[in-house]
Amino acid sequence: MDTGDVIGLVAVVALFIVLPWIIMHYVTRWKTAATLTSGDEALLDELYRLARRLDERMATVERLVTADHPEFRPLGRTAPGSDDEPLGELERMLADKKGLRK
Structure with missing residues (x-):
């Protein structure tokens, strides 16, 4: 694997796994705090x-x-x-x- 493949893999993981997880985490916290x-x-x-x-x-x-x-x-x-x-x-x-x- 060269550097470009690693950067692409990190970008895909961040875009499709980490970012949705962060958004869902804070949406859940926001909903529970409002009740x-x-x-x-x-x-x-x-x-x-x-x-x-x-x-x-x-x-x-x-x-x-x-x-x-x-x-x-x-x-x-x-x-x-x-x-x-x-x-x-x-x-x-x-x-x-x-x-x-x-």
Whole structure:
């Protein structure tokens, strides 16, 4: 084998074996990094439950204060319960997700 044959062989191996392997390796790593792990999902579920409990507590506190002081209006709200929409949207998303799993 002369030098030209060796260079050609190395080029063919690099083009048809090494290059696709590198591309597939990083595509696989990219796809696995973009997904949530079961630990991430459990943490998100726990954070959602905590947010829900805190929201219920805030509604109770606001209701008690409003009962004592009818002129009281919480900051950022025009009517009681008007900021519940983001949690409602999250609840709809969770219901859709659970419906897809069945």
